[in-house]
Amino acid sequence: MQYSVFELSKHLGVVPDTIERWVRQGKLPVSRTGKNYQFRISELKKWAATHNICLNLSDEDPAEKKxxxxxxxxxxxxxxxxxxxxxxxxxxxxxxxxxxxxxxxxxxxxxxxxxxxxxxxxxxxxxxxxxxxxxxxxxxxxxxxxxxxxxxxxxxxxxxxxxxxxxxxxxxxxxxxxxxxxxxxxxxxxxxxxxxxxxxxxxxxxxxxxxxxxxxxxxxxxxx
Amino acid sequence: MSTLKKGYSILYQWLFHRDDRLLLIIAGSVAGICSGLAAVALRLSLQTVLEWLHPFRHYGWAFVLPAVGALLSSLYLEKIAREGAGHGVPEVIYAVSRYGGLLRFRSSYSRLISSFLTIGSGGSAGPEAPVVMSGSAIGSNIAKFLSLNERQRITLVGCGTAGAIASIFNAPIAGLVFAIEVILGEWKFVNIIPIAIAAVAGAEVSQAIIPEQVIFNHQTFQVGLLDILPSLCLALVTALVSVVFTKTLQQSGKIARTSSFPLWVRAVFGGCIVGTIGIFMPVVLGEGYHFIQEMISGTFSLGVFITFVAVFAKIFATAMTLGWGGSGGIFAPCLVIGSLTGIVFHKFLLILLPSVGCAREGAYALLGMTGIISGVMQAPLTGIFLIVEITGGYEMTLPLIVVSSISSTMSHYIEPASFYFKDLIERGQFLRPGTDARILSDLNISELIETRYTKVSGNMVFREFIEIIKTSRQNFFPVIDDRTNEYKGMVKISAIRKYVLDPGMYDMIFLSQIMDTEVMTVSLENDLQEVLEIMDINGMETIPVVEHDRFVGMISKTRILDLYRRELIVQTSAH
Missing domain, CATH: 3.40.930.10 (Mannitol-specific EII; Chain A)
Structure with missing residues (x-):
């Protein structure tokens, strides 16, 4: 399963600009299909674990729950x-x-x-x-x-x-x-x-x- | 055909995409070879032109030669290449830290030509910085060609730098250390291997093409424990000399910049002075490798007083060349000044204590070089490894470490910023990875801003507003003009409590009457450093961002902390 920049930005709680900058700087594992960036979940999980960054992979919005x-x-x-x-x-x-x-x-x-x-x-x-x-x-x-x-x-x-x-x-x-x-x-x-x-x-x-x-x-x- | 193509793409993915180490090693060695070639080309052409000009040095008019060189060099840089004067190393460091190592292709040859003109005509400067600039531009453009990301590009810039230094001194480890210590500023595992390979490639190129002209032939010295104490004293001397050198360079640059003459007039003036000194003291001219070689091998014949004067003459000549419009680096002048200092020190030592059995003159020349390099560049490891590689052995390691560490510490104490970093620090452009300044410069205002804010109109009756705040979680409400959507002010819930608790006021006031119009705002163009300063001075937790009179969003310290931490983690992680 893969994420797009926009989806990943939601899971990481940052704006898409930040994701794109991290990709440009070579700090995120990414696979490119044409012009679009795709992020594999397995690679992301590994990345988040080694970097001690919280990756909120559940689909529901915390605000929805309330x-x-x-x-x-x-x-x-x-x-x-x-x-x-x-x-x-x-x-x-x-x-x-x-x-x-x-x-x-x-x-x-x-x-x-x-x-x-x-x-x-x-x-x-x-x-x-x-x-x-x-x-x-x-x-x-x-x-x-x-x-x-x-x-x-x-x-x-x-x-x-x-x-x-x-x-x-x-x-x-x-x-x-x-x-x-x-x-x-x-x-x-x-x-x-x-x-x-x-x-x-x-x-x-x-x-x-x-x-x-x-x-x-x-x-x-x-x-x- | 299609299966072949598919197979190739799978192989490509497997080899390069999943793990870029192999790719970086291959591209890095190419960068190392190319920058090695650039270094060899500059060396050979300098050698040729210096030999060709040698017979003319005895004429009285020879003092104009450096002037002509500096003139051509400054005109070339200003009119044709359109690049700034100076030696280029700070530019490379800045490009690495700010733009992910992005350098123009033009930079890969422009400095070579200008420094060739300056040094070939006799100007006192070094070819290393131009070669470093050229090598790093080559690395950067290889990365661009392969469309690599910034991390990989930075590694290739380091590869080009290492190849250049390794090639010019035939010292691969010094190249590696210089690239990492001075240019990249971070010892990362992923960087070291490609850079080491590039450095070896660069050194091999120069050995293959000009084996007989390797700058410093290996020399072995007998250095005993007796030399430790003199080394200590020498370190103090070199620290002082480095500070004098750095200060003179800066002062001369400052004076030249404040003068109202155009650049080429300044270059001619500086060149004439260097030429005049050169007539009486040829040791100051050019990059001086020849003299260094003489001093190391102990065949340098000047007397103690002349040598002492030569130290300052070289400092002055270098300042006049580089500060007044010539092009080149300070690495070679550092070596010349260092070896001269070492020799003077050794001669004094022999006069004071003739019976002490300390090492030969050449050893002190080498120690002096380490001292000056460590002092001026504040790169102690580069100094140590360069000399270790020149001597080809580890006999001198102990005094080298002593001199290098004391000299860099002392000069750091007097002059906290090294010569390479000083300009960058003054301009606020010294952004080493993992430092506060770097994180603040990487984080953009647009990344921090929270835009989901309910805006209210200035004409809103307070009762209506009370209904809004009942269901909202916002603590700040931007007030905008109904008609023009212009930002007018900010309503802070914490500041209007007494009105909120007084129902009698509900129908009495409009929001434009209770909003705060004095709130400091920032715009998207501000960098984070400025935003934080404004927030700190005014004791604000959140600050509105207003662009062209339009409310864009708010920046809060909570959000900054969140992103700052992640940015720090991402930047300092080993990969």
């Missing part, structure tokens, strides 16, 4: 699900009722998740004001495969020790296997919640399909 881990809020909501009419009188009972309904969490782990969420609430309330709370564990959940955002509408508003001391009626659970996704989802969510129209829309207890559509519209306006 993009993979990005997940949109709407698909996370689809993962997590939307639930209505949760009953409870205080923080712990509401949390217990929500977790019980959550289909994405296996029954064996529900106790663990509950403990973690309560611990987080005791440290600092996640009620961010305007009747909304975003409960989430501090550490990420290893037993989760995909990030999920579950939305729960309470039957009656509950005193949640929120920052603005208003009772909470909607909860967004953010559950992620990795911290990076958590921050992304949190940022995307807070963008949506800052939107006054969206807040009014939430208070109207919308249909799940409409809600996901609305989130999709908002997240295209604010790409991550």
């Amino acid at each position: 993009r993979e881990s990005i997940i949109s809020l709407s698909s996370a909501v689809k993962n997590g699900g939307i639930y209505f009419d949760i009953i409870g009188d205080d923080v712990t009972s509401v949390l217990r009722a929500c977790i019980k309904k959550m289909s994405i969490i296996h029954d064996d782990f529900k106790k663990d998740l509950f403990d973690r969420l309560v611990e987080r609430e005791q440290a600092l309330s996640t009620g961010i004001g305007n009747g909304i709370a975003i409960p989430h564990p501090r550490e990420q959940l290893s037993y989760l495969n995909d990030p999920a955002v579950s939305i729960f509408f309470l039957a009656d508003p509950v005193d949640y020790n929120a920052l603005d001391h208003q009772p909470v009626s909607v909860l967004f659970f953010i559950l992620c296997p990795a911290l990076k996704m958590h921050l992304q989802l949190l940022s995307a969510l807070s963008f949506c919640l800052r939107d006054a129209q969206f807040k009014r829309f939430l208070n109207a207890r919308p249909d799940p399909h409409q809600l996901i559509e609305k989130i999709e519209i908002l997240q295209t306006a604010n790409p991550i």
Whole structure:
């Protein structure tokens, strides 16, 4: 297998000019076919090894890899699900009722998740004001495969020790296997919640399909 | 036919492409033979013209002879060959380090002709540098003919140089050492074998054509331990003389350049002075091989005082020849001055301590030569090996090493740059492989520049900009004019933090109000050395590159380190 100047320049992380200069100076193993330079991989590997130079032969761009881990809020909501009419009188009972309904969490782990969420609430309330709370564990959940955002509408508003001391009626659970996704989802969510129209829309207890559509519209306006 | 062709191409690939050693050895020996022939040609023609002019030397008007020679030589170089005066060795060194040994074909004969005119008429200069120039140009053009790369071409330039020196002195090892020590500046395994073979080829050429005129016949000397102490003193003397010689050469060149006369008038003036000295002291004339031979064999008959004066007369005559427009090298004058110094020293020694049983006069002449070569060229190995080969034995090795090392160290202490390198260092063109200067000169600005930058317009509202920086990884945003695309200034994220954190400002300001227009910029024409200097002075980590008012990209120190390291590895690797 052979590389052209342009391909090799990508693998070495230099510009094609540098490759051409090295060839001219006789510092790179090259085979010439007509006017074009060709580089054999076997020779390049030997060259890189003797020169202690890093030859990044994998085809994917490191920047591409990072993009993979990005997940949109709407698909996370689809993962997590939307639930209505949760009953409870205080923080712990509401949390217990929500977790019980959550289909994405296996029954064996529900106790663990509950403990973690309560611990987080005791440290600092996640009620961010305007009747909304975003409960989430501090550490990420290893037993989760995909990030999920579950939305729960309470039957009656509950005193949640929120920052603005208003009772909470909607909860967004953010559950992620990795911290990076958590921050992304949190940022995307807070963008949506800052939107006054969206807040009014939430208070109207919308249909799940409409809600996901609305989130999709908002997240295209604010790409991550 | 086609199978024959195919077979040939496979053989060619197998022999030359995969491993170029065989190719370099063959091409190198051709270069060695050609440059050897050039050296022999110059030697023979110099010999002939000196003999032919000899009867005229007794006339009073003979002092104009060097003037005529210098005049013709300077006119030839200036009008016909259109090459600079001087001896050519720095040019070869610069071509090797900067242009991969690229030399014009014209250089392979132009210096031969001009130095023939200068030296043949009696000017005090050496034929070695012209022959080196010619040999290296031959090597370079052979490489060009075979379309070799720069590394291979440099090796062939070294081959030509080695062949020339080996041929003129019949000293192959001295040729090899000179080529590597002075011209190439790097002892690489891949270079040494082809150059050694070329040196042997060059020496064989001269032996085959002019066996009876080999410059220095082998001589053997009995040198004992008693000579070590005098050698030490001689080394100090030669160090001093070398410094005087180097300084005189430079001064005379400087004075000549500041005078307002055209080059040919200067050449005539210098030549007349050399001719006048030559009437009273013929030892200063020409390349002086004949006198060197006399001094080594002990048949040199001048008295101690005259010899002492002759040392300085030769220095002065050489300075007048080379500094004022003549063409030639300093190698032979170094040898003459060295042997004269050695003889003076020996004579003084005999006067002071008549009963000490030290070696013969010739041995001290040789030691003096080593001392001056090591001192002026600061090439101690060349000095040692040249004399070892001249004597044909190793009896004198110990005092040679003593003289050579002390003389080169002392003169290096007084005058840090050798004669060959001084001009290059002053012009910032001394670029030995693996040195910082060489790497910086090889790395081009266009190779370092990072161009993937989002540009913003000066009319952009700050709120819009906040949206851009949310999703961008950039720390610097070049601001350009909407209409003309002209570069206006730079927005540094680190410098605008207080506005970013204040939402009240978002709709109040435009980017043209918060951009920094004082940021230093560089252009693609700047070399890396200058760019780094600007960055260091202003304490910058990154610097924008702006060409014709257009933003091109940024150069960061991180990127420079990355490429600098790779360039260093690639340049200094054994292959």
